[in-house]
Amino acid sequence: MTKLYIHSQRRTGPRWLVFCLALSIAIAVCDYTTGYELSLSILYLAPVFIATWIFGRNTGVLMSVIAATVWFVSDLLMGHVYSHPFYHFWEVIIKLATFAIFAVMLAKLKTALGHADERFVTVLEGLNAAVYVADAGTGELLYTNEQFGKAFGTSAPPQNERENEREYQDIAHKRWYLIRSRAIRWVDERMVRLHIATDVTDRKQAEELSRQQQEKLQMTARLITVGEMASTLAHELNQPLAAIANYNMGCVRRLRAGGWDAQELLTAMEKSSAQAERAGRIIQRVREFVRKREPDFAACDVNVIIAGVATLIETEAEKSGIKVGLDLAPASPPARADKVMIEQVILNLVRNAIEAMRETAQGKRELTIRSAVDTAGTVEIAVVDNGRGIPAQLEDNLFTPFFTTTPQGMGMGLQICRSIIEIHDGRLWANRNPVSGSTFHFTLPVAQT
Numbered sequence: 001m002t003k004l005y006i007h008s009q010r011r012t013g014p015r016w017l018v019f020c021l022a023l024s025i026a027i028a029v030c031d032y033t034t035g036y037e038l039s040l041s042i043l044y045l046a047p048v049f050i051a052t053w054i055f056g057r058n059t060g061v062l063m064s065v066i067a068a069t070v071w072f073v074s075d076l077l078m079g080h081v082y083s084h085p086f087y088h089f090w091e092v093i094i095k096l097a098t099f100a101i102f103a104v105m106l107a108k109l110k111t112a113l114g115h116a117d118e119r120f121v122t123v124l125e126g127l128n129a130a131v132y133v134a135d136a137g138t139g140e141l142l143y144t145n146e147q148f149g150k151a152f153g154t155s156a157p158p159q160n161e162r163e164n165e166r167e168y169q170d171i172a173h174k175r176w177y178l179i180r181s182r183a184i185r186w187v188d189e190r191m192v193r194l195h196i197a198t199d200v201t202d203r204k205q206a207e208e209l210s211r212q213q214q215e216k217l218q219m220t221a222r223l224i225t226v227g228e229m230a231s232t233l234a235h236e237l238n239q240p241l242a243a244i245a246n247y248n249m250g251c252v253r254r255l256r257a258g259g260w261d262a263q264e265l266l267t268a269m270e271k272s273s274a275q276a277e278r279a280g281r282i283i284q285r286v287r288e289f290v291r292k293r294e295p296d297f298a299a300c301d302v303n304v305i306i307a308g309v310a311t312l313i314e315t316e317a318e319k320s321g322i323k324v325g326l327d328l329a330p331a332s333p334p335a336r337a338d339k340v341m342i343e344q345v346i347l348n349l350v351r352n353a354i355e356a357m358r359e360t361a362q363g364k365r366e367l368t369i370r371s372a373v374d375t376a377g378t379v380e381i382a383v384v385d386n387g388r389g390i391p392a393q394l395e396d397n398l399f400t401p402f403f404t405t406t407p408q409g410m411g412m413g414l415q416i417c418r419s420i421i422e423i424h425d426g427r428l429w430a431n432r433n434p435v436s437g438s439t440f441h442f443t444l445p446v447a448q449t
Contacts, residue, residue: 016054020047024067028074041071041095045102052103053110060103068096130197132156135190136183142192151177151197159193167200176204214419240275247272295341295423299334299447302342302379306369309346313354320354321362327370335379335444337424342444345417345428349383349440352414356387356438378426378443386437390430417442 024047031040044067052060072092124131130148134141134156141156148156157168157179168177177197186192247268254260310324317324335342350367357365368384414428421428421442428442 016050017059020051020063021066023047023050024063024070027067028070031071032074032078044068044071044095044099048099048103049106052106057104057107060107061100064096064099064103067099068092071095128199130177130195132195132197133184133186133192134159134195136193142186148197151175151199156195157197159195168197174201175199176201214416237279240279243275244272244279247275295338297336297338297424300337300339300342301332302335302337302371302381302444303328303332305339305343306346306371306381309343309350310369312347313350316354317367320357320365322354322357322365322367325366325368327368329371329373332371332373332379334447336447337444341420342424345420345442346381346383348414348417352440353383353385353387353437356385356389358387360387360436374443376443378445380441380443382439382441384433384437384439386433386435389432389436390438 024044027040027043027046030043034040048060048063048067051063072088075088075092124145125147127145127147130151131143131145132141132148133143139156139159141154152170157170157177159181160166164182165178165180168179169175170177176199178200179195179197181193181195183191184194251260251265251268251272254265306326306328310326314324346369350369353367357367364386366386370380370382370384372380372382374380418428421444425445426443428440430438430440432438
């Protein structure tokens with residue numbers, strides 16, 4: 001840009017000098033023609049200004065000498081009479097000094113403006129962010145800094161005048177940029193867009209790594225939960241498998257004895273098939289629970305999910321002497337949720353509640369799962385126990401990763417639950433009950449119909 005300006009200046013320089021000389025002569029002619037009645041000598045500042053601004057201080061001072069000389073000559077030709085001859089020379093000296101001082105001050109002003117511009121450009125060139133200015137209508141690039149060339153070359157990312165902040169992925173170079181834009185007025189008064197593109201690739205990669213780690217932790221938590229449920233699942237599967245074996249052996253005995261009734265065999269086989277389907281549903285439920293997949297948001301009946309979890313922990317609750325109660329809202333609207341993830345959250349909270357009631361006396365252990373619609377119009381689910389409760393000194397650390405109050409715990413269960421609920425645009429919190437125990441609440445948005 002600077003080389004282009006110097007080259008253009010060298011080509012047009014003589015023309016401007018000729019113009020300044022011609023303008024000085026024209027002013028002298030006008031001054032001579034009017035008989036110095038209008039005092040046009042101040043107009044000599046115009047060629048001095050042009051010469052100084054384009055060519056610098058020395059040329060401006062030279063033009064000041066020329067302007068004063070032209071005025072002096074024209075004044076002599078006019079035959080202007082002074083009361084003393086010295087006054088004529090004194091006046092030309094004053095005009096020369098005035099023109100020269102004007103040229104020097106103007107040159108200093110231009111230099112100061114140039115330094116300010118250089119400092120501004122230096123700052124822009126030193127930024128790690130890509131800065132560029134584009135015409136709001138045509139998209140033509142009017143200014144780019146050095147970082148822009150490194151990031152985008154000669155073409156700017158596609159712009160959207162309606163967005164003041166957006167993320168842009170440069171697929172070719174595998175980089176992410178946060179682009180902030182605003183409308184400004186350019187030096188020629190037209191409206192342009194100033195864009196600042198900051199490389200956020202490291203942040204995006206860290207977020208992706210955090211997401212992957214979170215998925216692994218969720219997967220680990222699921223596998224641990226499934227491992228802890230192994231005895232319960234074995235008990236649940238044992239019942240349908242034993243029933244299937246009994247029905248099949250009954251059919252075999254009747255067939256061998258020869259005295260069998262077709263309707264009895266059909267009934268036994270139907271019952272055996274029903275038990276096989278029951279076992280398959282149990283296995284499928286566990287498989288869905290541990291399967292790695294992306295969230296599948298859909299309209300879900302939270303009462304059905306709660307009932308499913310209650311069935312899943314029924315055997316474990318019986319072994320622990322815990323009475324499980326459901327307090328479900330009769331007209332609860334469907335929630336926008338991933339059924340398996342919410343099932344995992346409820347199951348984790350229920351298992352924490354069961355663990356919290358280990359020290360509660362037998363016959364007094366009660367666990368309640370509630371559903372309701374809160375005042376904000378969201379679906380609220382709560383797990384209530386009458387265990388040892390949340391110690392006051394530990395309330396602030398409940399959802400801190402790797403914080404646990406049990407020797408065998410990982411300290412990730414509640415943190416994972418909170419992450420899942422936040423993915424659903426909900427909220428998870430806990431409070432101590434007035435008498436004993438604690439209540440964990442979480443909310444889910446209502447599905448849009």
